[in-house]
Amino acid sequence: MTKEIKKYKYLIVGGGMAADQAVAGIRSIDKEGTIGIISSDTDEPYARPALSKKLWVDPDFHDEDIDFHTAQKYDAWIKLATKVTKVNPKKHTIETDNGEEFEYDKLLLATGSEAKTLKGENSERVIALRSKQDYLKIRKFSGKGKHVIVVGNGYIGSEIAAGLIQSDTKVSLVITGDRIFDKKFPIFLSEKYEEKYLKAGIKIYHNKKASSYDLVGDEVKVQLNDGTVLQGAGLVLGIGAFTDYSLASEAGLKVDEHGVVVNEQLKTSVSDIWAAGDIISYPDQILGRQSAGHVRHAINSGLFVGKQMAGVTGTYNYTPVFYSWVFDINWEAFGQVNSSLKMYAETLGDDKYIVYYFDKQTLVGILSWNSDVHLEHLKEILKKRPTIEELDRVINLRAVE
Numbered sequence: 001m002t003k004e005i006k007k008y009k010y011l012i013v014g015g016g017m018a019a020d021q022a023v024a025g026i027r028s029i030d031k032e033g034t035i036g037i038i039s040s041d042t043d044e045p046y047a048r049p050a051l052s053k054k055l056w057v058d059p060d061f062h063d064e065d066i067d068f069h070t071a072q073k074y075d076a077w078i079k080l081a082t083k084v085t086k087v088n089p090k091k092h093t094i095e096t097d098n099g100e101e102f103e104y105d106k107l108l109l110a111t112g113s114e115a116k117t118l119k120g121e122n123s124e125r126v127i128a129l130r131s132k133q134d135y136l137k138i139r140k141f142s143g144k145g146k147h148v149i150v151v152g153n154g155y156i157g158s159e160i161a162a163g164l165i166q167s168d169t170k171v172s173l174v175i176t177g178d179r180i181f182d183k184k185f186p187i188f189l190s191e192k193y194e195e196k197y198l199k200a201g202i203k204i205y206h207n208k209k210a211s212s213y214d215l216v217g218d219e220v221k222v223q224l225n226d227g228t229v230l231q232g233a234g235l236v237l238g239i240g241a242f243t244d245y246s247l248a249s250e251a252g253l254k255v256d257e258h259g260v261v262v263n264e265q266l267k268t269s270v271s272d273i274w275a276a277g278d279i280i281s282y283p284d285q286i287l288g289r290q291s292a293g294h295v296r297h298a299i300n301s302g303l304f305v306g307k308q309m310a311g312v313t314g315t316y317n318y319t320p321v322f323y324s325w326v327f328d329i330n331w332e333a334f335g336q337v338n339s340s341l342k343m344y345a346e347t348l349g350d351d352k353y354i355v356y357y358f359d360k361q362t363l364v365g366i367l368s369w370n371s372d373v374h375l376e377h378l379k380e381i382l383k384k385r386p387t388i389e390e391l392d393r394v395i396n397l398r399a400v401e
């Protein structure tokens, strides 16, 4: 690993999924240029999605297996537990929360997202899951028949609930909807989700909200909006993420409603500064300008931006796919996947479906449920933006609610 110096050819703010791949991208082109990474995390880059999935269900897979060893692998320098507080584009410097200053030739912002939390005193027993240390803390208060409360109707809440029950933990899952993922999937698929959770022994509290918690001795107490009180050894929150753009906006970079604005090369509005991963507002070739808080986007944009910074010129053309797997359910999706849209299902075989989402007459999103259909093929369909009638001519569609 390179030593600490005061000026780097490539300086990366953030040490997550996009940063790891950006370093790989830089090194695939430039074997010599100095690379520095400054991260507020206490751990080097690691495979974040495993925190709610594989680490809970594969006994031969351990937390050290998720480490990327980025700095060592690519001869970069990394500084951990350090927050970048200011970017000075004119001076080509950044400042950190411990008062240090570093100079750059080319800067990458890859600061990702943070998990939302609820009102309550900070505790090692209340975790809004985002980092490896969060995962390790959950391990401490779960297992061996302990009761853990999970709040959230998104993929993190549903995955960690499934992971915990498969690790000998009693789980209460609090969701805002009628069924798990009812805001995304048609009823017949969200019912399939529910079945798996109920069969596994998870107690689900439907149409409920938790807004705060209290610490009671060694336990956490959560009061739901209907007065129900849940108490357990710990509380895990999967209630969404937010992105802090202040570093970019205070440095004068253009930010819009989606994030830090970048062009097709993932360059920001300020010279010598690029951005990648969750924080960017980028022009997607199929979906238009958007942001995407998904890991494959972080990986692809990171790798792409690293190469750009090292001198390659290209166009970012990856349309992000998001995915989840729990129990024996495996799905991938892209575009708008929202059950308030018109939905049509194609049955491909036993428990294998494609769901097409239409906004009025136009195809806007696709969900692939347990199917083996190549996603690039589905992306090609979305690219053509067929109407319901046009798609129905070639695929046997069934309207679903």
Ligand SMILES: Cc1cc2nc3c(=O)[nH]c(=O)nc-3n(C[C@H](O)[C@H](O)[C@H](O)COP(=O)(O)OP(=O)(O)OC[C@H]3O[C@@H](n4cnc5c(N)ncnc54)[C@H](O)[C@@H]3O)c2cc1C
Residues within 6 Å of the ligand: 013, 014, 015, 016, 017, 018, 019, 038, 039, 040, 041, 048, 049, 050, 051, 052, 082, 083, 084, 085, 110, 111, 112, 113, 129, 130, 131, 155, 156, 247, 276, 277, 278, 279, 292, 293, 294, 295, 296, 298, 321, 322, 323, 324, 325
């Ligand atoms: C538990 C979990 C499971 C997930 N599962 C999936 C999944 O199945 N599928 C999917 O598509 N996506 C999933 N995601 C989302 C995916 O992990 C993210 O989209 C991806 O990690 C984003 O990469 P990133 O590099 O942009 O940000 P991150 O990986 O969040 O990394 C950001 C880094 O920046 C650092 N940082 C932030 N601010 C500063 C600062 N000012 N100074 C220095 N460092 C800073 C942080 O400490 C962190 O190291 C999951 C996320 C979590 C938390």
